[in-house]
Amino acid sequence: MIDRRIARDGIAIGVASGAYGVSFGAISVTSGLSLWQTCVLSLLVFTGASQFALVGVLGAGGSGLSGAATGLLLGSRNTLYGLRLAPLLDFSGVRRLTAAHLVLDESTAMAINRDTRETARAGFLWTGGAVFVLWNLATLLGAVAGDRIGDPRTYGLDAAVGGAFLALLWPRLRDPRNRVVAALGAALALCLVPLTPAGVPVLAAGVVALGMGLLTRDAVDPTELPSESDLP
Amino acid sequence: MIWAAVLVCGIGCYLLKLAGLSVPPKVLEHPVVERIADLMPVALLAALIAVQVFSSPGDDGPHLVVDARLAGLGAAVVALLLRAPFIVVVFVAAATAALLRLL
Numbered sequence: 001m002i003d004r005r006i007a008r009d010g011i012a013i014g015v016a017s018g019a020y021g022v023s024f025g026a027i028s029v030t031s032g033l034s035l036w037q038t039c040v041l042s043l044l045v046f047t048g049a050s051q052f053a054l055v056g057v058l059g060a061g062g063s064g065l066s067g068a069a070t071g072l073l074l075g076s077r078n079t080l081y082g083l084r085l086a087p088l089l090d091f092s093g094v095r096r097l098t099a100a101h102l103v104l105d106e107s108t109a110m111a112i113n114r115d116t117r118e119t120a121r122a123g124f125l126w127t128g129g130a131v132f133v134l135w136n137l138a139t140l141l142g143a144v145a146g147d148r149i150g151d152p153r154t155y156g157l158d159a160a161v162g163g164a165f166l167a168l169l170w171p172r173l174r175d176p177r178n179r180v181v182a183a184l185g186a187a188l189a190l191c192l193v194p195l196t197p198a199g200v201p202v203l204a205a206g207v208v209a210l211g212m213g214l215l216t217r218d219a220v221d222p223t224e225l226p227s228e229s230d231l232p
Numbered sequence: 233m234i235w236a237a238v239l240v241c242g243i244g245c246y247l248l249k250l251a252g253l254s255v256p257p258k259v260l261e262h263p264v265v266e267r268i269a270d271l272m273p274v275a276l277l278a279a280l281i282a283v284q285v286f287s288s289p290g291d292d293g294p295h296l297v298v299d300a301r302l303a304g305l306g307a308a309v310v311a312l313l314l315r316a317p318f319i320v321v322v323f324v325a326a327a328t329a330a331l332l333r334l335l
Binding site: 012076087157161167178186203212213 | 244308
């Protein structure tokens with residue numbers, strides 16, 4: 001039953017991201033990429049923020065090198081997610097090579113608030129898998145349809161993204177230290193929005209986690225998942 | 233040129249994801265590293281929410297705006313306080329923003 005709920009929530013996130021995949025496909029072809037380039041981008045890069053940044057730079061007349069560099073900068077937050085996911089999911093070999101492609105904001109958020117390794121894996125794989133399938137189908141649809149589909153904001157889909165991530169973060173905000181980290185991270189990111197290129201503000205919030213991790217001693221977080229040794 | 237950018241970005245982004253997942257467990261068992269790794273998603277997701285809700289791309293670069301997205305987030309908070317399931321929270325956020333824009 002729990003697994004079914006995890007699957008349902010994962011697919012719901014996939015549907016929401018799919019709506020953005022459509023707009024990505026449309027924006028990509030209007031930025032000058034071909035249908036094939038657009039679809040390969042979604043299949044290979046498979047990180048929404050990096051893809052939007054890459055086609056944004058290319059569309060604005062930037063070089064391929066600066067486009068790829070911006071995309072990579074945005075993609076580096078997935079490395080930080082991987083640090084948390086590695087002991088939690090405990091994948092090795094081919095399974096790790098496959099799972100790595102699914103490391104995203106969405107799949108991380110759906111994995112970190114679970115009680116057991118089994119449910120963390122289920123949350124990660126259902127969400128990552130659903131987003132992969134729907135994001136790529138939606139990219140193709142958007143690239144074929146171009147800008148005839150309309151603005152996703154009309155349906156409030158831009159607000160759905162914020163709501164979805166808040167819902168995923170919510171259980172962890174019961175802990176006071178997490179609340180402080182979340183508030184400082186959000187505040188720092190907002191201060192940097194007008195000053196830095198897209199992607200930097202979110203990445204910079206990692207400094208807050210770094211500082212708080214170094215400065216605080218109390219290790220026990222009631223909302224934290226059991227550590228490696230506690231897991232079955 | 234575009235193909236090169238697509239391939240470099242694709243392969244690079246994959247390796248960035250794999251690098252995080254491949255950090256040896258020994259390193260992550262250190263209490264300080266464990267604490268930082270645990271707080272990292274909290275800080276990044278909170279920042280992501282803030283940027284998603286307040287940031288708007290402009291001609292002179294991104295800037296902060298208050299619009300229907302904030303109402304959507306507020307509605308999501310209310311839904312969460314009422315212990316609504318995930319899908320309901322997402323729907324309420326989207327519907328609130330969409331209705332506000334319709335007015």
